[in-house]
Amino acid sequence: MNSPAPSMPVAAGDEDSAKRRQILLGARQVFLDLGFDGASMGEIAKAAGVSKGTLYVYFTDKHTLFEAMCECEMRVQGIEKLSINPDDDVASVLRKFGQSYMELLCRPQGGSTIRTIMAIAERMPELGRRYYHNVPANWIGKLADYLNNQTAAGRLDIGNTELAASQFLMSCQATLFLPFIMQVSPPPSSERIAEVVESAVRMFLAAYQVKS
Amino acid sequence: MNSPAPSMPVAAGDEDSAKRRQILLGARQVFLDLGFDGASMGEIAKAAGVSKGTLYVYFTDKHTLFEAMCECEMRVQGIEKLSINPDDDVASVLRKFGQSYMELLCRPQGGSTIRTIMAIAERMPELGRRYYHNVPANWIGKLADYLNNQTAAGRLDIGNTELAASQFLMSCQATLFLPFIMQVSPPPSSERIAEVVESAVRMFLAAYQVKS
Amino acid sequence: MNSPAPSMPVAAGDEDSAKRRQILLGARQVFLDLGFDGASMGEIAKAAGVSKGTLYVYFTDKHTLFEAMCECEMRVQGIEKLSINPDDDVASVLRKFGQSYMELLCRPQGGSTIRTIMAIAERMPELGRRYYHNVPANWIGKLADYLNNQTAAGRLDIGNTELAASQFLMSCQATLFLPFIMQVSPPPSSERIAEVVESAVRMFLAAYQVKS
Amino acid sequence: MNSPAPSMPVAAGDEDSAKRRQILLGARQVFLDLGFDGASMGEIAKAAGVSKGTLYVYFTDKHTLFEAMCECEMRVQGIEKLSINPDDDVASVLRKFGQSYMELLCRPQGGSTIRTIMAIAERMPELGRRYYHNVPANWIGKLADYLNNQTAAGRLDIGNTELAASQFLMSCQATLFLPFIMQVSPPPSSERIAEVVESAVRMFLAAYQVKS
DNA sequence: AATGAATGAGTCTTCATTCAT
DNA sequence: AATGAATGAAGACTCATTCAT
Numbered sequence: 001m002n003s004p005a006p007s008m009p010v011a012a013g014d015e016d017s018a019k020r021r022q023i024l025l026g027a028r029q030v031f032l033d034l035g036f037d038g039a040s041m042g043e044i045a046k047a048a049g050v051s052k053g054t055l056y057v058y059f060t061d062k063h064t065l066f067e068a069m070c071e072c073e074m075r076v077q078g079i080e081k082l083s084i085n086p087d088d089d090v091a092s093v094l095r096k097f098g099q100s101y102m103e104l105l106c107r108p109q110g111g112s113t114i115r116t117i118m119a120i121a122e123r124m125p126e127l128g129r130r131y132y133h134n135v136p137a138n139w140i141g142k143l144a145d146y147l148n149n150q151t152a153a154g155r156l157d158i159g160n161t162e163l164a165a166s167q168f169l170m171s172c173q174a175t176l177f178l179p180f181i182m183q184v185s186p187p188p189s190s191e192r193i194a195e196v197v198e199s200a201v202r203m204f205l206a207a208y209q210v211k212s
Numbered sequence: 213m214n215s216p217a218p219s220m221p222v223a224a225g226d227e228d229s230a231k232r233r234q235i236l237l238g239a240r241q242v243f244l245d246l247g248f249d250g251a252s253m254g255e256i257a258k259a260a261g262v263s264k265g266t267l268y269v270y271f272t273d274k275h276t277l278f279e280a281m282c283e284c285e286m287r288v289q290g291i292e293k294l295s296i297n298p299d300d301d302v303a304s305v306l307r308k309f310g311q312s313y314m315e316l317l318c319r320p321q322g323g324s325t326i327r328t329i330m331a332i333a334e335r336m337p338e339l340g341r342r343y344y345h346n347v348p349a350n351w352i353g354k355l356a357d358y359l360n361n362q363t364a365a366g367r368l369d370i371g372n373t374e375l376a377a378s379q380f381l382m383s384c385q386a387t388l389f390l391p392f393i394m395q396v397s398p399p400p401s402s403e404r405i406a407e408v409v410e411s412a413v414r415m416f417l418a419a420y421q422v423k424s
Numbered sequence: 425m426n427s428p429a430p431s432m433p434v435a436a437g438d439e440d441s442a443k444r445r446q447i448l449l450g451a452r453q454v455f456l457d458l459g460f461d462g463a464s465m466g467e468i469a470k471a472a473g474v475s476k477g478t479l480y481v482y483f484t485d486k487h488t489l490f491e492a493m494c495e496c497e498m499r500v501q502g503i504e505k506l507s508i509n510p511d512d513d514v515a516s517v518l519r520k521f522g523q524s525y526m527e528l529l530c531r532p533q534g535g536s537t538i539r540t541i542m543a544i545a546e547r548m549p550e551l552g553r554r555y556y557h558n559v560p561a562n563w564i565g566k567l568a569d570y571l572n573n574q575t576a577a578g579r580l581d582i583g584n585t586e587l588a589a590s591q592f593l594m595s596c597q598a599t600l601f602l603p604f605i606m607q608v609s610p611p612p613s614s615e616r617i618a619e620v621v622e623s624a625v626r627m628f629l630a631a632y633q634v635k636s
Numbered sequence: 637m638n639s640p641a642p643s644m645p646v647a648a649g650d651e652d653s654a655k656r657r658q659i660l661l662g663a664r665q666v667f668l669d670l671g672f673d674g675a676s677m678g679e680i681a682k683a684a685g686v687s688k689g690t691l692y693v694y695f696t697d698k699h700t701l702f703e704a705m706c707e708c709e710m711r712v713q714g715i716e717k718l719s720i721n722p723d724d725d726v727a728s729v730l731r732k733f734g735q736s737y738m739e740l741l742c743r744p745q746g747g748s749t750i751r752t753i754m755a756i757a758e759r760m761p762e763l764g765r766r767y768y769h770n771v772p773a774n775w776i777g778k779l780a781d782y783l784n785n786q787t788a789a790g791r792l793d794i795g796n797t798e799l800a801a802s803q804f805l806m807s808c809q810a811t812l813f814l815p816f817i818m819q820v821s822p823p824p825s826s827e828r829i830a831e832v833v834e835s836a837v838r839m840f841l842a843a844y845q846v847k848s
Numbered sequence: 849a850a851t852g853a854a855t856g857a858g859t860c861t862t863c864a865t866t867c868a869t
Numbered sequence: 870a871a872t873g874a875a876t877g878a879a880g881a882c883t884c885a886t887t888c889a890t
Contacts, residue, residue, distance in 0.1 A: 042864090163387055163408065171379040174381075184341050203418075475876045606757050628839070
């Protein structure tokens, strides 16, 4: 009755129908909580509020649904939104960048995408690769570009900017990511993250900043 | 060496029978490759070269076998063997420490323990905690102790040595661990690790070494 | 009669769907033949003409299916249908009552419910109790009520009517029930039952009837 | 060392070795509690205090062990010991007979043999038959013989003494056996049994005693 | 004779997937 | 398009039985 006008039907396979998004949302919740093997299509159907059959109208199989959900996460975790403000000083840029990255990694709501993909990467190497390139490598790349610019501008002195970018992002995780992922501590607060990032920024600048 | 003479068979429940070790080896291979849910007891039996029934003679159930295997890995990855040589200079100590840690994380043979445990930590939080304390926290702690001593000795100037130790170990992973775990690159060679560790050491000392 | 129209399918969980009844029928056959432990879900599925999976759509597990089947038998063996005709003389009432009870106990088709439940009562005491109250105790109770009335009416002289009712029903089983259940003899014919019941009636009346 | 002298070895298959009896005792306990299917050879070995392998030294398989145990029970429950005292009056004889029979059926210690065999009789008809003939039919027969004698002696007037004997033994079970076996009541006390038997004796004599 | 480690067939149960409606 | 009943392959686990010692 309230289906779309026949002149412009929304095919089930449509990349962007509301129902499809609804399913992906349910899948996200269940997959991130239980992992690929631990999740069942029944659970996902329940979480998405659709019937099990409907899942298969939109996605060929469990594997496809999982990949679509990951793809979706990759888009969300891509950093198109995050733009570096070139007017900020280096420390500020690093601080904002590190803070954003850590808040992405340690999001309190629901399970961790990166953990879920790490877990399955051996069996779905292509997915692991795609995620790596779209998320961590993307962040590293963006930061490396900025470090390149600053090096060119003479404010930083870095031989390998990609390595440096990665070093910075890794050191931002110190004492935070592993305890969080291993269920030792709850997700860190923004304040706690800020402290660790601040320390990472200081270490980074001590090593790479050009002494005027 | 002090294994029992072959003429004197060991009881099934024996904590250290050859068959038990054989099963743990098979379990290690399959669990680390496929994860807890992805592994099947049948696969494990095949990998261990025993019958499915025998698995249950030595381990109550899949869960218990998984935990025993993890426990075993924790002992192996514990750090008792690694002793810091106090006669070395700080840079050497850090270099050796970082290299050992990275070779542990990126061991080429078989799957990754840390990944497998991260994957299941949400559903087996106690296991996650145990692993965290026995392995990463143990390494961090050992290093932090050393940093404390060096700070007291006036060679380093570190406010929070545990944070610093974690920062160092994290930055050693830069460009190495994630690509390895995400199947982007094969396990890094010792040389490749050495380069990254070297860079991490430089950054660390730039930040924390007392300028004479 | 008031079953849903075939065009309107019934939900799986429905207490009274055709498929559910079909499964219960298969379960009845296999459970009564082989007992709870001896029966396998596979056999039951085959006997019911459904797949093993379907069993679990309608019943949580083997135990639940068994209890549902027993519950169903209790309803069938309940006594609602049997009404005592107060115009009959006492001997006739006893005769009909005994005959009905014995035909229930020694039904030729399929295994014996009472045997199956007796067999498992030690491990499922609640089930044993439920069956006892719903079937034998129910018959005894109905008969005891009648005996009470007749005693009040001065036609019988019984101190403990419940005991007397039980005595009567037990003596109806003489030479019939045990040989049947122990596979010594096939289910007794109605005529054979009638003879034994007749004898039980005579003994009963000799003991309890008021001599006019 | 303390094995029997070589000149007179006790073969494993020996019908009466101590170990054999020990196994039968364990088997009795477990089979009567759990039934044929519910019992496991492991449990039995544990209950008997021998290894699982030893079970198979003395008995071909589970089935054989079960039958041997039943055979043993039949011997115990046979009534060689119970001799009817011909000097007692009829009522006394019936009283003693009924009491003994009921105490056999409702023995408090451990499970019920008759129930265990009833449960399996459909699948092991020969066993059911053997048990019926050795135990209940044996009791009935002994009693029927006595009733025959008393009828011949003019003290009783019974057309079908076997039926009468069975009637008596069945009516002794009134309100006792079924509640006991169905876990409604604990095993009845000797006093409780005596009351019910007394009532059965009265009913029996009212029907069959020759009025002088 | 006695053991108990080892086996593999068989059990209950789950779940991805299909299909008639 | 959406459902949910039905399936059967596969998984964890048990247990009667065998066999080397």
